[in-house]
Amino acid sequence: MKAxxxxxxxxxxxxxxxxxxxxPFRGDPDNLMHAEESITGTTVKGNYxxxxxxxxxxxxxxxxxxxxxxxxxDTFGEQVVIYTAGLIxxxxxxRSRRRGK
Amino acid sequence: xxxxxQSPIVLLGARxxxxxxxxxxxxxxxxxxxxxxxxxxxxxxLAASLLLIRVAGGSKLAELQIQEFATTPLAVIGVVIYFATxxxxxxxxxxxxxxxxxxxxxxxxxxLRYIGILIIEVGIGLxxxxxxxxxxxxxxxxxxxx
Amino acid sequence: xxxxxxxxxYLFLALSAIVALEVKDLLVAVVMMTIFxxxxxxxxVAMGAIDVGFTExxxxxxxxxxxxxxxxxxxSRKSND
Numbered sequence: 181m182k183a184x185x186x187x188x189x190x191x192x193x194x195x196x197x198x199x200x201x202x203x204p205f206r207g208d209p210d211n212l213m214h215a216e217e218s219i220t221g222t223t224v225k226g227n228y229x230x231x232x233x234x235x236x237x238x239x240x241x242x243x244x245x246x247x248x249x250x251x252x253x254d255t256f257g258e259q260v261v262i263y264t265a266g267l268i269x270x271x272x273x274x275r276s277r278r279r280g281k
Numbered sequence: 282x283x284x285x286x287q288s289p290i291v292l293l294g295a296r297x298x299x300x301x302x303x304x305x306x307x308x309x310x311x312x313x314x315x316x317x318x319x320x321x322x323x324x325x326x327l328a329a330s331l332l333l334i335r336v337a338g339g340s341k342l343a344e345l346q347i348q349e350f351a352t353t354p355l356a357v358i359g360v361v362i363y364f365a366t367x368x369x370x371x372x373x374x375x376x377x378x379x380x381x382x383x384x385x386x387x388x389x390x391x392x393l394r395y396i397g398i399l400i401i402e403v404g405i406g407l408x409x410x411x412x413x414x415x416x417x418x419x420x421x422x423x424x425x426x427x
Numbered sequence: 428x429x430x431x432x433x434x435x436x437y438l439f440l441a442l443s444a445i446v447a448l449e450v451k452d453l454l455v456a457v458v459m460m461t462i463f464x465x466x467x468x469x470x471x472v473a474m475g476a477i478d479v480g481f482t483e484x485x486x487x488x489x490x491x492x493x494x495x496x497x498x499x500x501x502x503s504r505k506s507n508d
Contacts, residue, residue, distance in 0.1 A: 206474060206475075207475070235391070236391060236394060237391055237394040237395055237398065238391050238392060238394075238395050239314045239315075239394075239395055239398065240314065240315055241313065241315060241316065241317070243317070243478050244314055244319055244398060247319065248319070248397075248398040248401055248402065249380065249394055249397070249398055252367075252378045252401065253377070253378060255401075255405070256363055256367070256378070259359075259360060259363060259404075259405055259408055259409075260360070262408065262409060262412055263356060263360050263412060265412070265416075266353075266356055266411075266412035266415050266416060269415065269416045269419045269420070270353065270415065273419040273420060274419050317477040317478050317481055318478070318481060319478070321482060322478070322481050322482055322485055325482070325485040325486055325489070326485055328490060329485065329490060329493075332490065332493050336493060336496075413490055416494070417493065417494065417497065420494065420497050420498070420501065421497055
């Protein structure tokens with residue numbers, strides 16, 4: 181059983197390493213995601229964010245601008261997910277304490 | 282931990298370290314426009330400073346900081362700050378979460394978006410801090426580990 | 428970043444993961460998982476994703492460690508022997 185576990189782990193690691201050999205090099209400016217136009221001919225949206233983030237919001241940190249302004253409804257959904265997780269711990273765990281006493 | 286006595290060295294270390302972590306958390310939230318960080322990371326740092334006192338000092342000491350019943354309203358306040366910003370912008374004539382329509386007189390649109398990002402970062406920080414502390418408080422079920 | 432340093436980080440990453448899987452004591456496994464999170468945060472920063480590394484260091488190494496320790500002590504057997 182242990183040999184089978186180690187065999188599965190090694191096989192999975194081999195698959196991951198083989199798949200990662202097809203990724204583009206880190207920091208290469210000729211990557212597809214850094215191009216102005218994708219291979220299907222449409223414009224890449226991240227290009228607009230990089231060029232206009234400071235002019236739109238006067239904020240130098242581009243990550244904050246994308247998370248808080250351009251994609252703010254996405255961040256709102258993320259916060260609602262965290263809030264729901266807290267409420268579920270409130271509902272599931274707090275009742276058992278009252279019953280135990 | 283269950284049958285061990287309280288160590289004064291651990292308590293002293295936690296009490297020394299906790300205020301500086303809290304100040305760094307507020308710095309990460311407020312200064313998120315210029316340096317890496319933001320609402321989520323700063324809120325997690327604030328929660329870490331509160332949880333350090335709760336783990337090391339027990340609930341007697343933690344009652345002096347934020348009591349157990351106060352965490353749920355803080356989480357609601359954090360979510361409502363975010364949602365109300367979007368609703369105010371929508372009531373003032375823009376889209377939902379469109380900070381350029383916020384009704385603050387005498388500020389140009391790009392600086393309005395700057396202020397809007399700052400407001401929602403504070404909301405995210407409050408909500409994340411309160412929810413992480415709330416999960417810990419519900420998990421220990423009133424038992425003391427100190 | 429220097430690639431020798433990244434190789435050392437990768438080796439320690441695999442080592443801490445194997446120890447966390449194989450060890451008997453659950454507290455040691457929790458500590459090994461926080462070490463894994465810290466090394467992961469170092470790798471994220473080395474790749475240029477500073478925000479992701481910050482989040483990983485705070486959440487994975489700080490808050491999750493505390494929550495796992497609470498779970499370990501909640502589920503351990505209460506015996507006075």
